[in-house]
Amino acid sequence: MARMLLIALALVAANLSGRAVAQTPPDAAELAAYRGLHAAAASGDAAVIRRLAGVGEKLDARDGNGRTPLHVAAFRGQVEAIRLLIAAGADPGLFDNQHYDAVTIVAVSNDVPALKALLASGASAKLTTSRYDGTALIAAAHLGHDGIVRELIKAGAPLDHVNNLGWTALIEAVILGDGGKRHIETVRALLAAGADRNLADRQGATPLRHARARGYAAMVALLEAAPAR
Numbered sequence: 001m002a003r004m005l006l007i008a009l010a011l012v013a014a015n016l017s018g019r020a021v022a023q024t025p026p027d028a029a030e031l032a033a034y035r036g037l038h039a040a041a042a043s044g045d046a047a048v049i050r051r052l053a054g055v056g057e058k059l060d061a062r063d064g065n066g067r068t069p070l071h072v073a074a075f076r077g078q079v080e081a082i083r084l085l086i087a088a089g090a091d092p093g094l095f096d097n098q099h100y101d102a103v104t105i106v107a108v109s110n111d112v113p114a115l116k117a118l119l120a121s122g123a124s125a126k127l128t129t130s131r132y133d134g135t136a137l138i139a140a141a142h143l144g145h146d147g148i149v150r151e152l153i154k155a156g157a158p159l160d161h162v163n164n165l166g167w168t169a170l171i172e173a174v175i176l177g178d179g180g181k182r183h184i185e186t187v188r189a190l191l192a193a194g195a196d197r198n199l200a201d202r203q204g205a206t207p208l209r210h211a212r213a214r215g216y217a218a219m220v221a222l223l224e225a226a227p228a229r
Contacts, residue, residue: 022130023100023108024065025075034072037061041069041085044078053088060090066097074102074114082117092123104129107136107152110145115152125155134163141169141190144182149189159195166202170195174207179216187219191226198229 026034031042037057040048049069053059060068070090073081082102086092092102103123106114119125125136132138137157140148149169153159160168167175170190177183187207191197200206211219 022098023075023105024096024098026063026065026067026072030063030065034063037069037085038063038067038072041073041078041081042076044073044076044081046080046084049081049084049088053084059085059088060094066095068094068096070094070102071096071100071105074105074111074118075109077106077109077111077114079113079117082114083121086118086121086123092118092121093127095129099130101127101129101136103127103152104136104139107140107145107148108143110140110143110148112147112151115148119151119155125152125157128161132163132165135161135169137161138163138167138169138172141173141186142176144173144177144180144186146182146185146189149186153189153193159190159193160199162199168195168199168207170197170199170207171201171210174210174214174216174219179214179219184216184218184222187222191222194229196229197223197226 026042034042037049037052037059040052062068068090070082070085070092073085095101103115103118103125106118129135135157137149137152138161140152162168170187173183173186173190197207208220208223211223
């Protein structure tokens with residue numbers, strides 16, 4: 001049974017190997033073609049952002065992939081541009097064509113300073129994002145971005161959200177992780193915050209069962225020690 005479970009999970013993981021890159025940052029041609037706020041957001045030109053926002057340029061204008069200037073600033077890690085755009089009235093809850101918001105974009109890129117800027121400016125850690133109906137927390141847990149995970153937890157991200165694959169952040173940290181330090185720390189942070197270790201996937205397998213099947217001894221120890229809910 002355990003072997004069959006691992007095979008099934010390997011097939012699923014293979015199909016999901018492009019999940020993080022399902023996000024579509026602006027490519028070189030798009031960056032070169034940007035004008036106005038999109039160009040200023042990409043380059044982090046604070047003076048131009050202030051000027052254009054002051055004369056009423058549309059803050060939430062979209063490019064060909066549905067990216068607003070704030071999405072572009074998030075993809076490019078432009079922290080000051082993020083602050084200025086939101087302060088001027090840009091909506092941090094908008095999605096691009098792949099249904100990613102700025103918070104999930106920086107969660108995937110493991111950009112803690114940009115995440116802190118977004119959250120401090122009023123962006124939400126609670127949105128349902130991506131074609132998997134997940135969250136920024138699930139995306140970060142999948143990738144083992146433990147610093148991002150801790151910041152999202154502090155911002156009130158839903159710990160036990162279940163995506164349309166039937167997985168929580170805790171499950172993804174186990175089954176899509178590599179069992180290494182970053183994913184161990186992600187599991188530790190989720191459990192310390194109160195994530196439910198007993199929430200199972202659609203096959204009835206809990207995070208502990210998955211960790212045991214994969215031989216992730218450190219995760220097994222953390223999950224066994226976590227208080228039951």
